Amino acid sequence: KAGVTQTPRYLIKTRGQQVTLSCSPISGHRSVSWYQQTPGQGLQFLFEYFSETQRNKGNFPGRFSGRQFSNSRSEMNVSTLELGDSALYLCASSLGQGTGTQYFGPGTRLLVL
Amino acid sequence: DAKTTQPTSMDCAEGRAANLPCNHSTISGNEYVYWYRQIHSQGPQYIIHGLKNNETNEMASLIITEDRKSSTLILPHATLRDTAVYYCIAHGSSNTGKLIFGQGTTLQVKP
Numbered sequence: 001k002a003g004v005t006q007t008p009r010y011l012i013k014t015r016g017q018q019v020t021l022s023c024s025p026i027s028g029h030r031s032v033s034w035y036q037q038t039p040g041q042g043l044q045f046l047f048e049y050f051s052e053t054q055r056n057k058g059n060f061p062g063r064f065s066g067r068q069f070s071n072s073r074s075e076m077n078v079s080t081l082e083l084g085d086s087a088l089y090l091c092a093s094s095l096g097q098g099t100g101t102q103y104f105g106p107g108t109r110l111l112v113l
Numbered sequence: 114d115a116k117t118t119q120p121t122s123m124d125c126a127e128g129r130a131a132n133l134p135c136n137h138s139t140i141s142g143n144e145y146v147y148w149y150r151q152i153h154s155q156g157p158q159y160i161i162h163g164l165k166n167n168e169t170n171e172m173a174s175l176i177i178t179e180d181r182k183s184s185t186l187i188l189p190h191a192t193l194r195d196t197a198v199y200y201c202i203a204h205g206s207s208n209t210g211k212l213i214f215g216q217g218t219t220l221q222v223k224p
Binding site for chain 2: 004031033035042043044045048050055056058088090092094097098099100101102103104105106107
């Protein structure tokens with residue numbers, strides 16, 4: 001099976017812009033979670049989607065949003081980008097909701113200038 | 114989910130067993146112990162998980178103490194490609210997929 005894919009892999013934006021990141025889960029996986037990784041804060045949970053519904057949300061401002069489509073693919077959006085949003089954004093897929101066994105993609109590295 | 118504590122860094126000689134400890138003294142009965150690793154600039158990789166029995170797969174073995182307050186991940190024959198940050202996570206069988214990553218242990222495998 002193909003693994004989790006994320007596009008784009010690298011992105012450079014300027015402050016105030018918005019960005020959309022895409023994640024395609026492993027075939028058959030219905031749950032997608034998103035994480036942000038920065039050198040200062042480490043890996044932090046953003047949100048989890050299952051059956052097109054957001055099931056859980058981490059402690060991030062409303063500028064961070066996401067959605068999941070009927071084919072389980074997911075997107076996350078960050079509006080009004082700030083310098084501190086520069087990070088590696090990771091997507092993970094799993095078979096069901098709430099499982100700790102998650103399979104991560106390679107991530108999208110976002111640089112905000 | 115319970116907090117876990119791991120040493121910041123460890124070294125291991127290539128070909129030897131790497132034993133990575135994790136303390137989870139406040140773990141509750143329905144929480145599993147999960148191990149992930151992250152090789153530089155890649156996404157985390159699931160390794161193994163267990164509840165109370167020891168577990169083994171093609172990557173590693175997981176030894177959980179009888180009181181479940183600590184565990185050890187064992188890489189039986191470490192190679193240079195095992196150099197990574199290893200995360201120990203306590204995760205309950207709840208309805209949330211939120212994994213709480215700590216700082217992990219940086220394992221350096223040396224030739």
